[in-house]
Amino acid sequence: MTAPTMTTAQPFQFVTASYLTCVEHQRATNLMELAACLETADDGAIFHHTFQTLGRHHFLTERFSNDFAQWVLASLNQAELAERLAGIDIRDYISIAELRADLRHTVLEFCEAHPREATQSAFEPLYFLRAVAVTIPLPWDAHSLPGFRAGLERLSHASFYHHFIASRLRLQLRTNDFSHWFAAALGLEKLAARTDAIDIYTNTLDTARAELIAMVDREIGA
């Protein structure tokens, strides 16, 4: 059976996700305070300021990809640390605990090397916020690659973000919902790998989706 006609007993269930932003009453006014907040902040706050930045500012690809890096640059003018924080790739993490530890380690390492800058006051404080998610199944699913393509085209930004980016933590795997389904349900390992290689940092959500649709089209046409 070829990809266009292949069906699976494990359908892909599209969902939509919607996020509330909760104010956390933690704020950092310098780098040492940032390190302290990174240690104690709720997991949902670390998620909000890293993963969710990609969804909130998805139309901006020039901006740093997490709020910590952006704040360190914009409010503390510490470009080197900002670049190092921005270089932490969320695709490498399957748990918030690991991501939190690396963010904190990066800040503390910089503070040790630059003690004067560690307590330099920021122009604006960084307010810690927490993401609270609600998900609802959409009234359509996919049993085949063409069905998947049709469903993919109908997704909102929030839904695409949920399946393609936020899913990495939920799955506890270094992959996303789409790649996981391609491999596990359809046996399309190569498509799964190519999908996972779409750069979520240099793409907007719209261009990432367009790239994925083009890949699926090639697979269907193969």
Add this chain to the structure above:
Amino acid sequence: MSTTTETASQIPASSTAGTDTVARGGEAPKTLDQYVAEVGAAEVDDLRTLARPLEGATVEMVNSTAVGGGVAELLTRLLPLMRELGLHARWHVLEGAEEFYDVTKAFHNALHGQAYHPGPRDFDIFIEYNRRNREKLSLEGRFVVIHDPQPAGLIDGRKENGGQTWVWRCHIDLSRPDPAVWNFLKAWVERYDAAIFSAPEFSRQLPMPQYLFYPSIDPLADKNRELEPEFVNQVLERYGIDARRPILTQISRFDRLKDPLGVIRAYKLVKRYQDCQLVLAGGGASDDPEGTVVLAEVREAAGADPDVHVLELATSAPLEVNALQRASTIVIQKSLREGFGLTVAEALWKKKPVVASAVGGIPTQVIHKHTGMLAHSVEGTAYQIRFLLSHPEIARKLGEQGHEHVRENFLITGNLRRYLTLFLKCVQS
């Protein structure tokens, strides 16, 4: 007497607590399908999906005025959309006499950080009018959303074990409240299940979850909808503004906190290098003693410069404001202090490059060098304007990214989505 504004038929013809149409000043209520062109079919489909588990639930919204002000404007637009999604959304307007509104106005200013010297009966008046309204209002819906401090005491009427969720939506900046007023109100506020603020720095330390809901604009409202170029040109001609030369515009009431004199100084610095015109347009000076003084100061500072246009608009002139924003080369918002500053979102929605002060909610809207330019002084404002006038391609890109930022975060559909998500979260919990 309190007024419930659920449907047009419930409203006496003479009532000022209007139906949707009355409160919109004649604009017809919009349907969700009309927003597809602005936010896409997928976003509207999402709203329908999110609302489905909430169908039939009653939402009670309570505020202090049916017309005028941002909250009333929001509710007139939001409630019809909630109803279209199958929720029983009802709007109740608090009723009070002059003494009550004098007290709540003083409270409002005190919560914004102004000095407050309470009269001997102030707190009693607040309690008494909340009690009277509580007796008249029937707030038995699944969700009760109380807007701002005036009706905060209505929570005394909450039924024990009634399965309700009470939410306090605070639209004002509580970062530096007068302690006497805040401690008085806090006794009620702490009993709500959740609170909503417009910016993290506006919130207070409270025992319940506090959510961040950005204020929003309606892309289909007269103030924001697309206009015919002919109409825009007519407005420019009416005010003697030259459409062929760069136009810098600040739309704000004549208030020192909006720093109109600083805008004129920035314009004069720009004018040394670039040909341009300045439009300072605002309303409300005629019924505001301080506004009249500020307007006179602005006119004096403008002097005889024919390229400075100081326009006192009618209190509600949404189409003119829209036209002036659309005609602008750059929109300025050089506030010294600001709440959220939705005039910035209005300009960004129209794809205008914005130069604005980094105060209040403005940095949330203007991400420096991405969706606009932030400045901290007259000189900085002038420099950013000169830079954008010299680099129209960068100005165009800022405007386009600003438009996307507003689409993603500051439209009424996003506000509706947040309310639905909050209600769903309560149901799922």
